[in-house]
Amino acid sequence: MIASDKTSEKINEIILITECANGTPHIAPFGVRERNGFILIAPFKPSISLDNLLRERIATINTTDDVRVFAGALTGRRDWLVERSGEALVLESALSYKVINLEKMEEDEQRPKLYFKVIQEETLKSFQGYNRAQAAVVDLCVLVSRLHLLPIDKIISEMEYLRIAIEKTAGDNELEAWEWLVEAVDNHCAQFCGDNFA
Numbered sequence: 155m156i157a158s159d160k161t162s163e164k165i166n167e168i169i170l171i172t173e174c175a176n177g178t179p180h181i182a183p184f185g186v187r188e189r190n191g192f193i194l195i196a197p198f199k200p201s202i203s204l205d206n207l208l209r210e211r212i213a214t215i216n217t218t219d220d221v222r223v224f225a226g227a228l229t230g231r232r233d234w235l236v237e238r239s240g241e242a243l244v245l246e247s248a249l250s251y252k253v254i255n256l257e258k259m260e261e262d263e264q265r266p267k268l269y270f271k272v273i274q275e276e277t278l279k280s281f282q283g284y285n286r287a288q289a290a291v292v293d294l295c296v297l298v299s300r301l302h303l304l305p306i307d308k309i310i311s312e313m314e315y316l317r318i319a320i321e322k323t324a325g326d327n328e329l330e331a332w333e334w335l336v337e338a339v340d341n342h343c344a345q346f347c348g349d350n351f352a
């Protein structure tokens with residue numbers, strides 16, 4: 155057991171779909187947690203999702219095991235089929251969704267905290283079990299989202315470790331997502347790294 159005064163709060167990585175002013179759905183991965191009966195989302199500014207949430211006050215949390223949606227959001231591929239079901243905006247690949255309504259907000263210059271109540275919840279497909287390659291893709295997504303913040307040798311060495319799970323357990327979707335992310339790391343290196351990583 156980890157000795158700590160801090161109560162641990164599990165974070166689940168989901169796809170948040172908000173509605174833009176022109177009516178188009180906006181897809182973005184976010185980590186969400188439950189706090190005091192609310193769902194907490196904390197977007198860094200600036201954020202299209204944040205703008206949409208403050209204007210519409212309603213959004214849909216999608217769970218999906220298609221990790222291409224996560225990798226796609228970081229590599230300019232957000233063109234996934236989204237269906238409307240009442241107020242819900244639902245990914246074609248969604249396992250489940252929750253329609254959430256903004257109840258309160260703690261303002262912050264960098265990262266406000268938004269608290270939501272669930273107003274509708276549906277399960278569409280069954281959970282197929284944990285897949286290590288999917289977890290590896292989500293982890294690489296997080297690293298890619300921090301390419302400009304982390305040392306590149308740390309990213310490369312973590313990527314090499316994550317690659318083991320890809321080689322052992324990936325299916326087609328996980329391989330495709332992985333390739334998009336590796337390409338993003340390569341492009342970053344080509345632009346910003348020295349000869350060592352050419």
Ligand SMILES: Cc1cc2nc3c(=O)[nH]c(=O)nc-3n(C[C@H](O)[C@H](O)[C@H](O)COP(=O)(O)O)c2cc1C
Binds near residue numbers: 196197202224228292
């Ligand atoms: C697994 C995962 C979790 C993320 N969680 C957050 C988060 O909690 N807050 C945040 O601001 N961005 C998070 N991001 C990054 C956002 O998805 C990304 O910046 C996104 O484009 C949001 O900006 P937008 O609302 O302008 O689209 C996460 C990305 C990934 C891959």
